[in-house]
Amino acid sequence: MSKASSSQRGSVSLTGVLLHLLPAVLLFSLFAAVGMLHVTSRVMVVDMGYRLSRAEAESRSLTRDNDRLKLELATLKAPGRLERVAREQLGMTMPAGSAVVSLSSEKPARGSASASAPSPSQDKPGVRVAGRGGSGR
Numbered sequence: 001m002s003k004a005s006s007s008q009r010g011s012v013s014l015t016g017v018l019l020h021l022l023p024a025v026l027l028f029s030l031f032a033a034v035g036m037l038h039v040t041s042r043v044m045v046v047d048m049g050y051r052l053s054r055a056e057a058e059s060r061s062l063t064r065d066n067d068r069l070k071l072e073l074a075t076l077k078a079p080g081r082l083e084r085v086a087r088e089q090l091g092m093t094m095p096a097g098s099a100v101v102s103l104s105s106e107k108p109a110r111g112s113a114s115a116s117a118p119s120p121s122q123d124k125p126g127v128r129v130a131g132r133g134g135s136g137r
Contacts, residue, residue, distance in 0.1 A: 075081065086092040
């Protein structure tokens, strides 16, 4: 063997090395990309879990506030409380029995309604007007 043939065996070209390393580099790059995608997706899932937990806690809080407000509304609308407020704060009293006007649930026909209040002597079905005891409106 000559020196030329042995020098060709010992010398390695850069292109040959790159061709041998290329599959390994591509495989490593593929594994790195898949790993980064997996980690990114897991981080997004954990973040979404935290967001869901906060939204559920806010929903429970709002439901509790809504229930409390419904109870407060029912308490404020209680007839006994309204009557007490009307008497104590507004100075209202129960009207005398003769000052109460009772109307039926029937609506009068169109065109038959008059602008003035009906007198007690008129006999209209469903309408009863009590005397006012000499006091005006």
